[in-house]
C-alpha cells in the first residue's frame with residue numbers, strides 16, 4: 801500500500817484553532833488567515849497546509865518542527881498522526 805508510505809497531510813482543525821484563546825496561537829491564526837485569503841478558501845472546517853509552511857511556522861515560533869507539531873497536537877489543532885509528517889521529513 802503506497803499510501804501508507806506517504807507523509808500524512810498537515811490538516812489544521814480551524815474550529816479548535818479559533819476557540820483556543822491562546823495568545824501563543826496568534827501568529828498561527830494570522831498565517832492561516834493569509835493562506836485562506838491567498839486561496840480564497842474561507843469556509844472550511846480544516847485547512848491543509850504545505851510541508852514548507854511547517855518549516856516557516858517553526859521559524860516564526862522559534863521551535864523545532866517536531867516540537868511545534870507536538871504543541872499543535874497538544875492544542876488539538878493537528879491530529880496525532882501529523883507527528884509522522886515531521887519524522888518523514890527528518891534529514
Ligand code: C2E
Nearest residue numbers: 834835836837838839840841847848849850851852853856
Ligand atoms: P502558486 O503556488 O503559484 O499555486 C498556484 C495554484 O496551483 C494554486 O492556486 C493551486 O490551485 C495550485 N496548487 C499549488 N500547489 C498546490 C498543492 O500542493 N495542492 C493543490 N491542491 N493545489 C496546489 P491557489 O490555491 O489559488 O493559491 C494561489 C497562491 O497562493 C499560490 O500560488 C501560493 O502563492 C499561495 N498559497 C496558497 N496556498 C498556500 C499554502 O498553503 N502555502 C503557501 N506557502 N502559499 C500558498
Ligand code: C2E
Nearest residue numbers: 809810811812836839840841842843844845846847848849
Ligand atoms: P482529504 O485530503 O483527506 O480531505 C478530506 C476533507 O477535508 C475534504 O473533503 C475537505 O472537506 C476537507 N479539507 C481538507 N483540506 C482542506 C482545505 O485546505 N480547505 C478546505 N476548505 N477543506 C479541506 P473533499 O473536499 O470532499 O475532498 C475529499 C478528498 O479528495 C480529499 O481527502 C483528497 O484526497 C481529495 N482532494 C480534494 N481536493 C484535492 C486537491 O486539491 N488535491 C488533491 N491532491 N486531492 C484533493
Ligand code: C2E
Nearest residue numbers: 807808809810811838839840841847848849850851852853
Ligand atoms: P495535495 O494537493 O494532495 O498535494 C500533495 C503534494 O503534492 C504537495 O505537498 C506538493 O508536494 C505536491 N503538489 C501538489 N500540487 C502541486 C503543485 O501545483 N505544484 C507543486 N510544486 N507541488 C504540488 P505540500 O506542498 O506539502 O501540500 C500539502 C497539501 O496542502 C496539499 O495536498 C493541499 O491540500 C494543500 N496545499 C498546498 N499548497 C496549496 C495551494 O497553493 N493551494 C491549495 N488550494 N492547496 C494547497
